Amino acid sequence: MAKARKAHEATRQLVFAVSGQGYSLPAEHVLEVGRRPTITRVPNAPAALAGLMNFHGVATPVVRVSALVAGPESNDFASSSESKIIVYDEGGAVALLIDDVVQLSADSSAQSLNIGRLLADTFLTTARISRRNVVQSGYEAPREGAPINDRDRALLSFQVSGQYFALPLESVVEVLTLPVDVTGLPRSEVTSVGMISLREELVPLISLAALLGLPGDANGRRHVVIVRFEEARVGLVVDTMRGVVRIPESSVEPVPSILQRGDGDAEIDAIARGDDGRPLISILSPSGLFRNRAVSVELAGQAAENKTMTDVSTAEANQRFIVFQLGDDVFGLPIGSVDEIVQLPEAISRVPNAPEFVTGVINVRGKAVPVIDQRLRFDAAQSATAKRPRVIVVTIERLRAGFIVDSVSEILSVPDSAIGPAPQLPGNGGHVFDRVAARDGAMILLVDPRELLDKAERDLLERFKPAPGAARAL
Template identity: 30%
Template sequence: MTMDEIELAEDEESSDYVTFDMLGERYAFPMRRVQEIIRMPSVVRVPLGPPSLEGLANLRGRVLPVVNLRQCCAMEQAEHDETTRVIVVDSGVPLGFVVDRVASVISIDPQALEPADAVQSTVRSDVLVGVIKSGEGEMTTVLDVDQLIGSQFAGLAERRPGGGREAASRPTGEPDPEAESDDTLELVSFAVEGQEYALPIDQVQEIVQAPESVSHVPNAAGQVLGVIDLRGRLLPVVSMRRVFGLPVTPLEPQNRIVVVSLKDGVVGVVMDTVREVLRVPHQLVAPLPGVVAGEGRKTEVESVCRLEDGKRLVSVLSVNRMFDSPEVRDEIAGYREDDEEMTSERPGEADDGRGGEELFVVFRLDKEEYAVDVDAVQEIIRVPDALIRVPKSFDFVEGLVNLRGTVLPVVDLRTRLGLARAPRDERQRIVVLIIGGVRTGFIVDSVAEVARVGRNVLEPAPELSEEQARVVSRVANLPEQQRMLLLVQVDQLLAADQAAVAAGLCEEIVDEALAGV
């Protein structure tokens, strides 16, 4: 018995079909395979997937891959409009096919379904099951759901709820041979009134975008702006401008709230902008000179970093000194007590600290949000005005930069993920990672935040292509925030041979420099 005959035998047991139109022709899926029909949703585009993939959508808390059926069937493309619909089919995991218009649900006599062997159509014959002939001479082509899926997404049909790649659910970053050294100080730098400051990264829990407004609290301490809701927890928010005695400005999209830990609780600090993650050698960090470490706010500066041969000075702040006044400490402790009471009233929502969450650096590429584990990020720096171009290298290698005396290969992450290049602008940053033992920089459109994400919203990414499954291993589905983060597997960004080439480029540059001395 052929596959078509097996499919026909199964369809005879269920003779209901969902019919739809594409390019003026009528097609159908067996009703038993259709879960639901929805309007075209907003999608998050996924790099390295097949051309037919529109992106990932949120379907009531589940990740839904959305596929352009015209593209699957090699048809001429058309813009989506009010009649466009997505037919969600059961493929072990839900999968949505975009069609021009849904026509109806029909019931037929099983004898009216004929095999598609001799049928000529605009779609490939290998995705046809059969043809339904009506009394008026019209024909409806029945498509093979499994064949469509298998032809586009290797491995997706094999996925089942609860399955998935073990490596995808527990990603591990490359160990940094230098991370265990105590020779560097890790900092998050930010700007206030044009001046650059920094906080030790171990005191920063996360960095989030400032909301449009903060709920003001009457009779609050002078530095406290109010409170915000941070994933169901009350977070007191303090203005760094008020801490420094500067005028407070309205919240803007570029403002960030740095969530820091104090012995009395947790507080969010509003910064004008967050600039970089820095890894600074200790020999470039000096205590604040005694002549300026006197009374008043100056004592909030713990030390000073001398970067770029002293042309750039970054003041390192002490979190505890910033909030040393009794009224602010009492205010923060009061919010913690209120929040603990609220949490205890919600059964089943125990605070397990970091145990139930993961911390990610979130960045943007082509309007979509990606994330990497914060432990994999060495630092985040600005893109220099000029890069040393490397001839005869990979297309995605942008060049080399001098990072405090070390040669750093720089990759255009858009190009590496198959996206169009973007012109350089002030928002772009280089995220420095360790891959294959080589420190490598990746240019991203912008760095958005450091986000703390609950493990309950993390799930394996659909296996839409072999390379995509390796690089984009998981998805953080955040429907309440109307967001979906694509989690990047750092050690898969460069293949072993590509990482070796990057290391070789650095060695060649160093050798040439030494030869010229």
């Protein structure tokens, strides 16, 4: 009887519908059936690959069955609602986008699909997801917060009440948009905005404008800079993020003695001169901020509550990533690989004889830097909200280049346990992404900086040398 029951289970078929047609799969290989999840698009992937989904913490390819059935050479496949998924075990989990599940039956006249063969025909290979190299990329980035050379300061720059401020990059844990549901505190300091729960830890929020005696801007979209000093963390509410900047030490001066008076003097550590007419940047002192009485009161008030909560953030190491947008897609880049983030100038200088993939050249602190429009390379949709694109400046094997993106939204601190390997992805762009990070049920594709340019492009860029006066002319 047991053998007969086992044989019966092996012959059952899961019948489903796609584009009005019925198909079936062996039920014994079905891992899960559910509604369409959040899917992360993979740039330049074949039409059959819808993207990646988070399946119990593992990045899993999501495939359109309508495209598989149409064949690898066809881009004209029948329309499908794709409202459901079947997670199927085919030498590794793969999610199949379908319209609906019809029945589970041992007797079905629906067309049986050989998923393994269809995947092989479409993608050439579907490799079992490997668990090796889950945490660390093959890219060996500079130490986080380390300057590109010893004479530079790596800073995170932002605006408060129209003025420019910055914090040392190594003191910044992460940056996020100010949540709507901030918990207010009774009888709190005037500088207090409230508190938020961040990975099982209560973090007090302080208005940097109020702390520095500046008028606040309650109308704009504000951000929270999570700052670490020793064992304490606090969220500083600021107005507009400017991005990562690297300032030569020769451009940094101590605070004038006449300004070392008043309530806010201890918080400002130095002043950075802007080049090319850029405004001055006040560099804040993390130790000075945490010594401020208002901040000390907020930290003391939360210490008791945090003792009763599990601090998972100190239980394992975290990695930090710059999160940027291209159209509706979100990507992460190791923060240690980023030289600087600047706004895209209104006009980009076109340089004769530049490689075809180079959009133009911009002036970054007196040096001509070639820029590449990553929106085109990732085939990203036009962003409806991006007002002023940004340029992420990266050094790749001694070559410095800027990559145009729609926006840079935050610095994300990701626990090692939430980082996994990217599955082997088909298409021209799959090799760019070596890892993925799980966040709020979705996956963020993590970019391997070395793969932003292939060897041929690096060779062309190496031979491309803008004229010595190109930077001054920009």
